[in-house]
Amino acid sequence: MKINENTLLEGHKVVLVPYNADHVPRYHEWMKSPELQQLTASEPLTLEQEYDMQRSWREDSDKCTFIVLDKQRWADTGVEEEQCMVGDVNIFLTDPTDPSVAELEIMIAEPSYRGKGIGKEVTLMMMCYGVTKLGVKKFQAKIGLDNQVSIAMFKKLQFQEASVCKVFKEVTLELTVDESVRTRLLDDTANVKERDYRQTCSNRQELVSS
Template sequence: MKINENISLEGQRVLLVPYNENHVSRYHEWMKSPELQQLTASEPLTLEQEHAMQRSWREDHDKCTFIILDKQLWTAPGVEEEQCMLGDVNIFLTDPTDPSLAELEIMIAEASYRGRGLGKEVTRMMMSYGVTRLGIKKFQAKIGLDNEVSVGMFKKLHFQEVSVCKVFKEVTLEMTVDEAVRTRLRDETAFMKERDYTQACRDRQELVSQ
């Protein structure tokens, strides 16, 4: 999505950055994992197809994607940005007649980062961005029935289960954005800083070269 092609969102422990070409190889390696394919209901792609997908996510008006980085690692000297990658988070505008409805997906691809509360931080940040910058009024999350951790996380974030599809083996959870949700998101993401990504990268280079 063009709106976030040069936006970074800085959290307490993570940094969300646009999905760029230099991220594709690491992402492609992740998606060779049968576990991640199952959790994300994805089919394996060739590297060329992955590059085409990255361009699609960058250009299409109905997809907003950020790569999740380890914030502390990102500021370390001698570390390439691709080495800081730990997952991705997406907003998909699934209904052409209703741009305020969004499907939310998050993937913590690196197993060592799971179970540390990062998923909650990222999801809250992405929801806050979706509400304030994209005008989202309702979020959906479609999760595999076997993915109890993700289902549990979204329920802790006040999503409500609305349906179960046994054919596709997935559960759909929803949250309608009312004033109470807006206030809660604002309070829970008060730490978040929206920055120019290019400038953030320049600042990083200056920091690590000192």
């Protein structure tokens, strides 16, 4: 999606940045993991296919993605951006007749970053972006039945179970964005700053010290 190609979102622990070609090699290494393939219901791609996928994420009007970076590591200008990557978060506009319905996916690919509240922070940041910038009024999350950690996190965020697919072994959770949900989202992400990505890249340390 073109809308976020120069958008950086800064939270407490993470920075969300557009998915660029520079990120692809690290992302490709992640997706060789059988565990991540299972958690994301993905097939392994060649590196060339991964570059094609990155281009489609950038160009397609029904997909929006950010790469999740460790904010503290990213503040160190001696560390390459791809070395700060910890996961990604995506919104798919799944219904061509209703662009206000979106499927939300989050992946914390680096095991050492799991269980630290990062997934929740990233999810709230992306939901707020979806509501305020993309006009999302209903979120869906499709999660493997084995992934109890993710299911529990979405339920804590007031998603409700909508259906269970035994064939694909996944549950669909949903949240309709009414005024109370919108207010809660804005409150929970009041600290998040939106910045110009290219401009901020040239002076990373200032971001964390500001």
